[in-house]
Amino acid sequence: MRFTSLGSGSAGNALVVESGRTRVMMDCGFATADTKARLERVGLRAHDLAGVVVTHEHDDHLGGVARFAMKYAVNIFVTRGTACWLPPDFPAVLVHIVDSHTPFAIGDIAVEPFPVPHDAREPVQYVFGDGAVRLGVVTDLGCSTHHVEEKLSGCHALVVECNHDLDMLMSGPYPIGLKKRIAGRFGHLDNATAAALVKNLDRSRLRHLVCAHLSEQNNKPELAVDAMAGALGCERSWIGVATQSDGFAWRDV
Numbered sequence: 200m201r202f203t204s205l206g207s208g209s210a211g212n213a214l215v216v217e218s219g220r221t222r223v224m225m226d227c228g229f230a231t232a233d234t235k236a237r238l239e240r241v242g243l244r245a246h247d248l249a250g251v252v253v254t255h256e257h258d259d260h261l262g263g264v265a266r267f268a269m270k271y272a273v274n275i276f277v278t279r280g281t282a283c284w285l286p287p288d289f290p291a292v293l294v295h296i297v298d299s300h301t302p303f304a305i306g307d308i309a310v311e312p313f314p315v316p317h318d319a320r321e322p323v324q325y326v327f328g329d330g331a332v333r334l335g336v337v338t339d340l341g342c343s344t345h346h347v348e349e350k351l352s353g354c355h356a357l358v359v360e361c362n363h364d365l366d367m368l369m370s371g372p373y374p375i376g377l378k379k380r381i382a383g384r385f386g387h388l389d390n391a392t393a394a395a396l397v398k399n400l401d402r403s404r405l406r407h408l409v410c411a412h413l414s415e416q417n418n419k420p421e422l423a424v425d426a427m428a429g430a431l432g433c434e435r436s437w438i439g440v441a442t443q444s445d446g447f448a449w450r451d452v
């Protein structure tokens with residue numbers, strides 16, 4: 200199994216997981232032409248995708264899904280709560296409803312959704328598996344839960360939200376209401392909380408750790424990496440960071 204990010208942050212997210220002949224995209228917050236160009240950059244075409252799994256309705260995740268899926272007739276997988284936000288003319292035949300506690304398969308890839316605290320209607324995040332290795336992804340959550348940690352424990356690869364540095368957020372230019380929303384229990388994880396979450400997990404099989412969904416306004420890659428390396432007692436160079444413009448290159452799990 201291998202995975203790559205097409206870009207990560209508040210301006211758009213998309214990640215691709217590949218196992219055997221199956222490729223699944225998680226979220227699509229980019230316009231169709233941009234998504235196509237980003238896929239080409241990692242050696243893929245739209246028709247290579249077996250489906251798009253969606254986490255929640257926020258524009259940086261769902262914003263590009265409908266047009267892309269309609270243009271290339273790609274199946275999408277969404278919770279009922281997220282499906283409410285699809286455009287009315289979206290073809291029902293392409294929609295597969297996800298139960299947030301029930302694993303399912305797309306081709307060779309096992310997909311385990313799990314609910315997360317975030318200010319959306321029915322948000323989930325996903326663990327992807329191929330029977331041998333597991334990749335856990337959490338890009339939008341306000342706080343950790345026992346269930347989240349249970350799902351992410353034992354994974355071989357993790358992509359974890361490090362949205363902001365709490366001091367940068369609080370001393371920055373955002374209005375106080377927005378600061379409270381972002382830092383709240385249904386907002387986004389700050390670096391220290393993300394690091395504490397990963398520290399709590401069973402990391403005995405962990406080979407890849409990538410910080411994702413960094414705020415360009417309220418974070419710096421080195422702060423996210425410092426927080427993770429400090430909490431985990433590992434080399435800074437071992438920790439990856441997903442960028443808004445390029446995501447990150449393919450990683451073999």
Ligand SMILES: [Zn+2]
Pocket residue numbers: 255257317319339
């Ligand atoms: Zn969100």
Ligand SMILES: [Zn+2]
Pocket residue numbers: 208209257259260338339412
């Ligand atoms: Zn987001």
